[in-house]
Amino acid sequence: MKKFIPTLLTSLMILSCGQLQASDDAKTSTIAASSPKNIIMIIGDGMGPAYTSAYRYFHDDPNTPEIEQTVFDRHFVGNSSTYPAAESGYITDSAASATALSTGIKSYNGAIGVNVNKQPVETVLEYAKQSGKRTGVVLTLQINHATPAAYLAHNVHRYNYNAIADSYIDDGIKADLYFGGGWKYFIREDRNIVDEFIQSGFHYIDNYSEISTIPANKPVLGLFAETGLPWALDDTNKYRLSMMTQAATKQLENDNGFFMLIEGSQIDYGGHARDIAAAMHEMDDLAKTLEYLETYVKEHPDTLVVITADHSTGGLSIGKKTERSNPNINSKYLWKPEFLRSMSMSPETIAKRFIDKELSLTQLSELLSFKITATDMENLQQAKLADHQIVKQFKLLATDVKKSKRKPRPYQSVFNVITKIIDVKTNTGWGSISPSGTHTGIDVPVFAFGKGSEMFSGFQDNTDIAKKIFTLLGKK
Incomplete structure (x- = not known):
């Protein structure tokens, strides 16, 4: 009997392990069957609720x-926490x-594809490649x-821009297509990384008009600005992200x-600048x-699209003052986006023009697409003198003192007044009291x-999104 008990236990353990293995195999088989052929990860930088x-x-x-519902309303599935290490x-x-979104691990603020010990961690893009x-x-x-660096590189700090750019060649080319800005970092006196991409077989373009000329089945590098692209309000193509995405999928x-990976990068910049119009x-x-990708998924049902934000920026509030706090507000509850819809130029560009030229009240109203007051104009003139x-x-x-300080933007005070005018006109509020709107922890x-989208329903952490994508890519 003493000999039988271990034998029985061993048999039960083998049976149990076999059942667990069968269960794991079934799960793997189910996931494999539901795994999308194409995965598109989209991040709206700073895009809180x-x-x-x-x-x-x-x-x-x-x-x-x-x-009317928006494309965001149509595809809302849940929420994500965003806290760092x-x-x-x-x-x-x-x-x-x-x-966190690229590797499935928490790290410190500033970390690019490394853990808290500053060691490289594999990203979903690297695994897909x-x-x-x-x-x-x-x-x-x-x-x-x-x-993008957190998907493509491994560096101890995000501001090591030249080193990160160098790694796109030195650590092996990890993408077949790059669309965005960056001449400043990829065409330098000490190194021309664009030439190195070309020597590696890439087709290079630096103008939107050239996107339609890209040879099929050839890797491509497209850099369209010195650093970031112009604001959508100022760009030659106000839907440049959509245009680039259409070319990239093809x-x-x-x-x-x-x-x-697709990023709506400058939503965050709008939040930092407390610029509701640009945002x-x-x-x-x-x-x-996203509306284009809805059509794409209908035509390619084996495609998954996941969209989230990395964090929220600026403490945006839809509504600020009420009739009790300001006699000029005629309602307790008010937000007026109609003043934003008609704008055709960013507040930053308007501020630059105001600094460079002597604009009348009428001319400035035309640039803003709504009337401003004599008091607004007086405040702008004072801001111009301050700048x-x-x-x-x-x-x-x-x-030597200049090197230790940030060079001032010659239009910053004017810009601040213009965005404040827009905030008052629309009754927009910002929770951040910092001159540069901060991130929030919400x-x-x-x-x-698309295919596999049900996996992202409900509450999850940002690391869970990466883990689920790894699973859909077949990583065990």
């Missing part, structure tokens, strides 16, 4: 009684969050900025499928991109559609 809500009202047709507290930066898929990145900032298609038009470009003085004082500093929305 207030941004997608605000976009709904910005997008609304005032001539209809209902408020404990050493960085509760509020993430773009680098730590992109590292190794698995035989084509890979690509499409964004509206420089291609070595925090988010270029990356192949029998093994592709993994593509909403960046959101509009991202929305048009001139700030630049003058900076020029008087000793050379959860961000998750959207998904």
Whole structure:
């Protein structure tokens, strides 16, 4: 009997392990069957829930009684937490969050594809490439900025821009397509990385008009600006992210499928600048991109699209003052995006023009697409004088002192007044009291559609998104 008990236990253990193995195999088989051929990961940088809500009202047709759904509303599936590794507290930066979304691990703020011990961690893009898929990145900032870098590189700090750009060649080419900005970092006096890409077989373009001339089945590097692209409001193509995405899907298609990262990069910049006009038009470009991908998924049902934000920026509030706090507000509850819809130029560009030229109240109203007051004009003139003085004082500093300070933007005070005018006109609020809107620690929305999208429903951490994508790519 004593000999029988261990034998029985052993048999039961073998049977149990066999059942577990069969169960694991069944799960793997089920996942494999539901795995998409193409995976498109989209990050709206800084796009917290207030941004997608605000976009709904910005997008609304005032001539209809209902408020129309947006592409975000149609595909909302859940929320995600965004906190970084404990050493960085509760509020993430773009680098730590992109590292979480690309690798499935938490890291410190500033980390690019490395863990808290500063050791490289494999990314979903790298794994997809190794698995035989084509890979690509499409964004509206420089291609070595925090988010794309966290998918393509491994570096101890996000601001090591030249080193990150160098690694795109030195550590092996990991993508078949790069669309964004970055001449400053890829065409330098000490190194011309663009030439090295060309020597490696890449087709290079530096103008939107050349996108239609890209040879089929050839890797491509497209850099369209010195650093980031112009604001959507100012660009020659206000839907440049959508345009680049359409070209990228066509270029990356192949029998093994592709993994593509897309970033609506400058939503975050709008939040940092507390510039609701620029932010909403960046959101509009991202929305048009998603609307195109809806059509793409209908034609290619073996494609998964996952959309989220890395964090929220600026503490955006849809509504600020009420009739009790300001007699000029005629309602307790008010937000007026109609003043944003008609704008055709970014507040930053308007500020630059105001600094460079003597604009009348009428001319400035025309640039803004709505009337401003004499008091607004007086505040702008005072801001212009302040900007001139700030630049003058900076020029008087000793050379070594200048190196330790950030060079002032000669239009910053004017820009601040213009965005404040727009905030008052629309009744927009910002939670951040910093001159540059800060990140916030709130959860961000998750959207998904296409094959396998049900995996992203409900509440999850940002690291879970990467883990699920790894699973869909076949990593055990």
